[in-house]
Amino acid sequence: MLGQPGAGKSVLTRMLAARLPAAEFLPLRVELRGVPADGDVLAQIEHGIRAALDEQLSWPEFVHAAEGALPVVMLDGFDELLQATGVNQTDYLERVARFQRDQAEKGRALAVVVTSRTAVADRARLPADSFVIRLEPFDDDQIRRWAGTWNRGNGAYLRERGLEPLPVDKVLAVRQLAEQPLLLLMLALYDADANALRNMPEDLHEAELYERLLHDFAVREIGRTRPHLTDADLERAVEDELLRLSITAFAMFNRGMQWIAEPDLDADLRALLPQEGHQPQGLRRALSRAESVIGGFFFVHTTQALRDDERLKTYEFLHATFGEYLVARLVVRELADLAGELAYAGSSRRRFARPDDAYLHALLSFACLAVRAPTVDFLRHGLTCDVPADRRALLTSHLCELFSESLLARPGSSYEAYQPVRAELTARHASYSANLLLLAVLSADEPIEGARLFRVREPEQANERWRRIARLWHSQLTRAEWDALIHTLHVRHFLRDATRSMRVAFDRDPVFALRDLVFFTWPGGSGAVPEQDLSATSKAASWMREISFRDDTSLGHLFVDLLPYYREIDERLDAHPVSPVADLLAILLGDSPDPELYRRAVFEGPSDRYVLRLLRQLAVDAHAMPAADVLDILRTATARGIDPVHLEPVQQALVSGQPHDQPGLRPVLDPELPAVGPNDVAGDRQP
16 A cells, blocks of 8 residues: 555554454554564564554464454555665565465465555565555545635634634645645644735745745744744744754755665764754753754654664655755755855955855765756745845856866865765766756856856867766766756857857756757858757657757767658657667668568558658568568558559569569559559659
8 A cells, every 4th residue: 555655554554443344354553663674574463463462462363363353464664664774675565475375374364454655665576466555645625625624623723813714725726735634734734823824925936835834843843842042043043953954855865865864864964063962851862963853843754663672763754845945945045155255255355265165065966956856946946036136146156166166176175074875086076066057057147158157268168178077977977867957957059250159058948949959050060050949749859958968969960860750750769679760770771671570660650751761672672572471561551551653663573573673564463452554653653
């Protein structure tokens, strides 16, 4: 049974346990977070029996006590077992099925329900004959019903405090949150404090909504534990809390995961916030750094598992967008502070040292920000709204300077202890330089010229440096990061005063203009630039965009040569073993003609133009193929509506016994095929 965090998987198992008829079923809920993670299925079930009954009882004794009722074991939280332990459990469901078979052979049949978060469902093999249930998100009607129930149940509370009911229209405006039950509850709690959701402006940006939610819940959490803070101290405490949550988000992002194990988060917090310490309170166990950060925040989900009497924990955000926003929030805060330093240095007569980018480098040298599209959108909004235009111009210039030097050796840093993953030096250079480029472009009000980006005088110098660094990204970023980068930033090459130049802009438009291809704008290039665009839905547009990004002239020529095929015959340019391209290449380049390949290509050809090209080749190959096969291929072409005139050269080659090279034959090959006369293939009708 699959669902998102907070979708109701555990609640559903409790409901099943309560509602299954006692005369027919014996339900047993086993919370996997509380059983030995490395134990076998039987040991985990018996641990669950002991937890439920508070007495030692073996599985056979438990079944016999059911007096014929079918045991239904609900193993709740398979995802927690995986995340918290980090142990490979790909065969867990198969072990459960094997346990069922063994017990059935011994006369103790049982049904088993396993719950798991959807994101980790691919980490376990599914036994044959299993049923899979997925808990779907709420639809609009269910959201309305939920809100109605909330308003009725809390009517007295709302009236006592002079508050309005939860507004359904405002809830539906943030549907990506409202469709998950636990996050819908979060929105309702948020509105129950001074009608914050009701008073939300209509044009509120998604980033501002997340800021308000996180800020207000942080105020509530801090106020619960430290109620006597002044307003200024409270704001500082809230900012510190959100900083720690942002580091938590980076801990997940830089590891390419949606959750983080407690020891890893502790290590990250020690490295990035070394000045903070945590003291034990009274006789209570001192909280770990991770525990003190997570606290009781509503939007953070904690998973647990037990191994060797040690409780293992992992943390994740109830919705991935919380983490994506927090990553962007920390970066924007750092850049806003950096812009302030640059502005102050520029207005002062004193010389100031260049701002240190060690903290930015520590955060941004392990993964490319472009891989998370919401993070890029939050960055754009934050840089526009939180950094004034004059400071943003200074920031863009400084980011270009950092980018131009990003591949140079770096001195030691006070954040060297921050190592979320073990990364090669080349990969870290690639990630940091790609992130600096992205941030420079997002902070700029217009596309950035290559000469400005690399801080050089001659555009050709920028072109050469771009080719080198683009190949570094292509080789060192993950496939997902590279693909996201080239589809977030658009590189255009153009002529200026007979010199080829380039510029980079933020642009996700999937349509690609052929005039932006590199070699169309070479000095002295022949022919006009074609004013054509490639379809937004085509793979070719994506490939062309990548070619332009890499400044790869050779590949560009190759794909432009393929464009006639793409436009006139087939948009699928895939060359996997069974595809129109592969079939055509095999027929044109093969050592000997293959009748079966011809038959399939003619039958499945994507267009008539494609089939006509095949028939031209068949006229060359027909003399070397069995006549029955050739006739069958011609019948296939006739059945798909090919004009009979295009079949004539093939018939002539078949009759003459040699490749078709001259008209004038008049064979009658098959009563179902048209006859060919000497005048039928001459002149304009000859294909």
